[in-house]
Amino acid sequence: MAKYTFVTGVEKRFDDNELIVSKTDLKGRITYVNDVFTAISGYSEKECLGQPHSMIRHPDMPRCIFALLWETIQSGEEIFAYVVNRCKNGDHYWVNAHVTPSIGPGGTVLGYHSNRRTPDRDILEKKIIPLYKELVSEEQRFGSRKDGLAASQGMVADMLANSSVQYDEFIARL
Structure with a gap:
């Protein structure tokens, strides 16, 4: 859970030719951010390094998608996912994230690397935002x-089973 959950409802956007990059250690603590990350998030590099990546977690991001993301990368696989992040000032920004394990000598996972691009607005608005609202609503329905x-993990599992695809293929088909 993000330390700060104040949100403004204001979306920030970045250019299609920009790439947000961050790296974390195995526990999700930030070890690297690029200039695009700091510009869009509003955090300085110094504020980010050593902090949990969840510092930019937006409360409208379904926990089940993060659970799926972590399960996937901890198993040594890559994942693509739409993510809404929270800026330091409470604004938010959407990304299409590609998260991969960073592999060292002998195949040892050293940490994780994420490249984020601008999302496809049509897919975001017609598919992802409604799906995420439904998942967050389900998560909040329980005490x-x-x-x-x-419950939300069950919804995602059912959705994927009904589509006969894995999550990455589901995202790629949108």
Whole structure:
């Protein structure tokens, strides 16, 4: 959960030719951010380094998608996912994230690397935002965060089973 959850409802955008990059250690603590990351998020590099990546977590981001993301990268696989992040001032920005394990000598996972591009606005507005609203609503329906997470994970599992695809293929087909 993000330390700060104040949100303004104002969306910030970045250019299609820009790439937001960050790296984390195995526990999700930030070890690197590029200039685009700091410009869009409003945090300085110094404020980011050593902090949990969840510092930019937006409360409208379904927990089940982050759980799927972490499960995937911790298994050594890459994942593509639409993510809404929270800026330091409470604004937000959407990204199409490609998250991969950073592999060292002998195949050891050293941390994680994320490249984020501008999302396809049509897919975002017609598919992702409504889906994420539904997932967050399901998560909040329960008194227990654990029960809410399990319920939204079940929704995603059912959606993927009905489509006969894995999550990455689901995202690629949108």
